[in-house]
Amino acid sequence: MIIDTCLTIGVSPMVEFVAEEELEGWLERGGIDVQVVFQPDESFHHETPSWNPFLGNDYIASVQRDFDGRVLGLATVHPWHQAHRAAGSRVFESPALDEIERAIVELGLHGLRMNPIQHNHQFNNAVVTWPLLERLTEVQAKVGRRLMVSVHAYGDSLNNSPDAIAETARRFGDLLFLMQHSAFVWGYGSVSRVAASVDNLLLDLSTMPQRAVVWEAYQRHGPRRFCVGTDGPHGTFEVKQAIVADFARDKTEAELILGGNLADRLALPVIAPTTTHRASA
Amino acid sequence: MSWPVVDSHFHLGVNPLVHVTVDDLWRWMDTGGVDVQMVFQVNEGFVHRTPDWNPYIGNDFIASVQREAPERVIGLGRVNPWHQPPPAAVRRSLRVRALSANPVMDELDRIVGELGLWGLKMHPLETHYQFNNPRIIFPVMERLTALQAEFDRKLVIFIHAAGDTLNNSPEAVADTARRFPELLFIASHCGYKWAVPTVAHTMAAEPNVMLDLTTAAAPGMLRELYEVHGPEKFCSGSDGPFATNRCKDAIVRSLIGDDKQAEALVRGGNLARHFGIGGA
Numbered sequence: 001m002i003i004d005t006c007l008t009i010g011v012s013p014m015v016e017f018v019a020e021e022e023l024e025g026w027l028e029r030g031g032i033d034v035q036v037v038f039q040p041d042e043s044f045h046h047e048t049p050s051w052n053p054f055l056g057n058d059y060i061a062s063v064q065r066d067f068d069g070r071v072l073g074l075a076t077v078h079p080w081h082q083a084h085r086a087a088g089s090r091v092f093e094s095p096a097l098d099e100i101e102r103a104i105v106e107l108g109l110h111g112l113r114m115n116p117i118q119h120n121h122q123f124n125n126a127v128v129t130w131p132l133l134e135r136l137t138e139v140q141a142k143v144g145r146r147l148m149v150s151v152h153a154y155g156d157s158l159n160n161s162p163d164a165i166a167e168t169a170r171r172f173g174d175l176l177f178l179m180q181h182s183a184f185v186w187g188y189g190s191v192s193r194v195a196a197s198v199d200n201l202l203l204d205l206s207t208m209p210q211r212a213v214v215w216e217a218y219q220r221h222g223p224r225r226f227c228v229g230t231d232g233p234h235g236t237f238e239v240k241q242a243i244v245a246d247f248a249r250d251k252t253e254a255e256l257i258l259g260g261n262l263a264d265r266l267a268l269p270v271i272a273p274t275t276t277h278r279a280s281a
Numbered sequence: 282m283s284w285p286v287v288d289s290h291f292h293l294g295v296n297p298l299v300h301v302t303v304d305d306l307w308r309w310m311d312t313g314g315v316d317v318q319m320v321f322q323v324n325e326g327f328v329h330r331t332p333d334w335n336p337y338i339g340n341d342f343i344a345s346v347q348r349e350a351p352e353r354v355i356g357l358g359r360v361n362p363w364h365q366p367p368p369a370a371v372r373r374s375l376r377v378r379a380l381s382a383n384p385v386m387d388e389l390d391r392i393v394g395e396l397g398l399w400g401l402k403m404h405p406l407e408t409h410y411q412f413n414n415p416r417i418i419f420p421v422m423e424r425l426t427a428l429q430a431e432f433d434r435k436l437v438i439f440i441h442a443a444g445d446t447l448n449n450s451p452e453a454v455a456d457t458a459r460r461f462p463e464l465l466f467i468a469s470h471c472g473y474k475w476a477v478p479t480v481a482h483t484m485a486a487e488p489n490v491m492l493d494l495t496t497a498a499a500p501g502m503l504r505e506l507y508e509v510h511g512p513e514k515f516c517s518g519s520d521g522p523f524a525t526n527r528c529k530d531a532i533v534r535s536l537i538g539d540d541k542q543a544e545a546l547v548r549g550g551n552l553a554r555h556f557g558i559g560g561a
Contacts, residue, residue, distance in 0.1 A: 011366065011367065011377050011380070012363060012367070013363060013365055013366070013367050013368070013416045013417050014367075014416070016367055016371070016372065016373055016374065016377055018374045018376055018377060021374055021376075042363040042409065042410070043363040043364060049384075050382075051366075051380070051382035051383075051384055052366060052380060052382075054376075054377070078326065080296055080297060080298075080325040080326030081326050081334075081335075082296075082297050082326075083297070084295050084296065084297055084298075084299075084300045085297065086300060089295070089300060090295060090300070090302070090336075090337065091295045091296075091334070091335045091337060093334035093335070095332075095334055117409060118409045119409075120324075120325065120406065120407040120408075120409065121325075127297050127298070128297050128298075157446075
């Protein structure tokens with residue numbers, strides 16, 4: 001079962017992927033059974049705005065509904081849209097927490113997409129990030145399905161260091177963290193040591209072409225700690241396959257990385273390779 | 282000539298990190314000896330329109346503070362440059378080609394035309410864009426240039442330019458400033474210590490870039506720049522509420538020494554001249 005962890009859908013100044021027109025072909029070309037999707041990090045909205053129907057968590061949910069069983073949608077929330085918690089504060093509401101509730105319970109999405117560099121918050125910020133994950137943990141118990149937190153973990157700022165991600169993943173042991181890009185080339189020397197041993201964290205090899213950075217983790221923990229995505233629409237299937245081939249020592253290992261691990265962790269029903277396709281095409 | 286003290290840099294409003302109300306601002310100015318304060322929204326969580334859930338963010342909030350004391354406050358707007366559709370030339374889908382609205386352009390019109398603000402605060406690190414990104418930043422500058430002419434008001438682009446990402450490099454600031462020579466760009470933090478070696482031949486070399494000494498706490502690194510360009514190139518801010526006026530004044534004095542006339546220009550004269558206020 002092929003589960004691809006990383007496809008940005010929607011329309012922003014940098015991305016144009018109208019799922020209604022392109023997703024079916026994308027799944028077919030990539031041999032993908034289940035695709036994880038989320039909004040463009042740079043232009044996300046909570047609710048779909050009138051000026052751009054291809055943004056917002058509602059849009060992600062509508063695509064998930066259209067491709068029932070083939071798409072796992074992740075929500076994006078604005079981490080800074082929360083109350084100030086000190087005594088005497090004049091702002092009490094937290095739209096970010098309300099949106100998590102709406103996205104998971106009402107819209108049926110499967111977790112959060114977070115980009116600590118794009119949205120400028122430390123992934124282990126106790127005031128901003130942890131309340132979101134506390135709420136996500138509560139909501140997970142309510143809906144009874146395992147939720148994911150897909151983190152842009154390129155190691156490209158202090159905000160998304162392997163240490164920060166590992167610390168937060170350890171604190172929220174009920175959630176499943178996908179460490180997207182596995183810290184890229186910047187995580188050399190730390191990612192294998194500090195992040196790979198966290199049980200509820202998968203190293204996501206999306207666009208991570210430098211095997212040396214996480215090879216130590218692969219040797220120590222084996223293929224069970226890994227998953228992969230294309231990083232579409234800009235990434236390619238060819239690159240994804242090459243990255244997996246760099247790690248997997250046989251077909252079984254490749255299948256685990258390409259989807260088996262995530263299917264296990266999320267307890268997804270197995271999809272036969274011939275199963276098709278859109279529920280409401 | 283005596284000039285008002287114009288402080289370039291104050292964050293106003295409420296988010297999980299900051300809690301600063303209008304009353305706090307007046308106290309800040311009175312105790313810090315600030316005649317005119319440039320203010321803008323909190324960087325984290327800023328929005329275009331003030332929402333019901335938080336009346337202390339949004340450009341409407343900043344405009345309301347400016348209206349309360351227009352002789353003491355210069356308000357800057359914020360826009361999220363990513364809230365634009367893709368440029369028409371690169372759109373593929375017919376449905377995407379049909380997108381007609383651009384909330385960023387609408388908000389720029391509102392900021393300058395309706396709310397009476399004096400330009401933009403931009404933070405390429407926090408909002409994560411290259412300051413010379415032609416898809417999203419150049420259209421903003423084009424519109425501001427047009428608005429400046431239409432409303433005959435000197436605007437400023439106030440940039441977090443601490444050299445702390447690729448997004449706000451001195452080269453990127455210089456590139457954009459060169460392309461939009463009618464706008465005044467204020468490079469806040471002067472590249473800090475990360476970019477100082479390249480500031481001189483990049484953004485400082487552009488005549489429409491002013492170097493803002495806010496929290497440039499190692500002024501010895503800026504001495505060469507000061508000797509080349511003189512006091513007219515500089516302004517100063519406190520970075521309140523995070524830093525103090527005491528630090529601001531120490532930075533200015535450390536760089537300038539005992540030249541009172543130069544100090545008056547850096548502490549407010551240069552900005553006052555640009556905005557057409559004070560000076561006697």
